[in-house]
Amino acid sequence: MLREAEAGWPSVVSTDLNAEHVTLDDDEIRERMSGNLCRCAADANIVPAIKEVAQQAQEPLRMQQVGKEAQ
Amino acid sequence: MNPFHYERARDPSSAVALLAQAPNGVFLAGGTNLVDHLKLGVREPDLLIDITHPPYDRIEPLPDGGIRIGAMVRNADLAADRTIRTRYPLLAQALLAGASGPLRNLATTGGNLLQRTRCVYF
Numbered sequence: 001m002l003r004e005a006e007a008g009w010p011s012v013v014s015t016d017l018n019a020e021h022v023t024l025d026d027d028e029i030r031e032r033m034s035g036n037l038c039r040c041a042a043d044a045n046i047v048p049a050i051k052e053v054a055q056q057a058q059e060p061l062r063m064q065q066v067g068k069e070a071q
Numbered sequence: 072m073n074p075f076h077y078e079r080a081r082d083p084s085s086a087v088a089l090l091a092q093a094p095n096g097v098f099l100a101g102g103t104n105l106v107d108h109l110k111l112g113v114r115e116p117d118l119l120i121d122i123t124h125p126p127y128d129r130i131e132p133l134p135d136g137g138i139r140i141g142a143m144v145r146n147a148d149l150a151a152d153r154t155i156r157t158r159y160p161l162l163a164q165a166l167l168a169g170a171s172g173p174l175r176n177l178a179t180t181g182g183n184l185l186q187r188t189r190c191v192y193f
Contacts, residue, residue, distance in 0.1 A: 010167065036173060
């Protein structure tokens, strides 16, 4: 799911189908995780947890880009 | 669920040949519609012919300005395709409004058009 967002794949709640970058806000995360969640879907911490992981996943990427720019 | 046989077709002609030998056989692609029917007893095939191996999984712009969508293109891939998103946004949005990510990853364009109602009262 994170890779799809990273690749710019839209979801039904995306306002711009052709946006280069998808911002994973609460609506995007809920839509993209629907169908993946079962009994634990009511756990309010799922969305913040995914947000945290998504940000962590972007950090090393951003560091690499900054590193490249510095070179 | 009734027992059934499973065969994987190598190419389109072998898929047709397999079906010709098994009048009660059905083609299986994503299975998102068919498997529901098997569970409900709506369909009771004795042979499932897997047709995900042959081609028809491409999205090709045509010289006349149209586009050819292969029957084996997955709903998720079709909705994410850049040409579809740019030139046929309604199609992309309609696909994204249907089912969920896990199902769209399996469901195919051909199967989508061939869907049969799964209402239990049918």
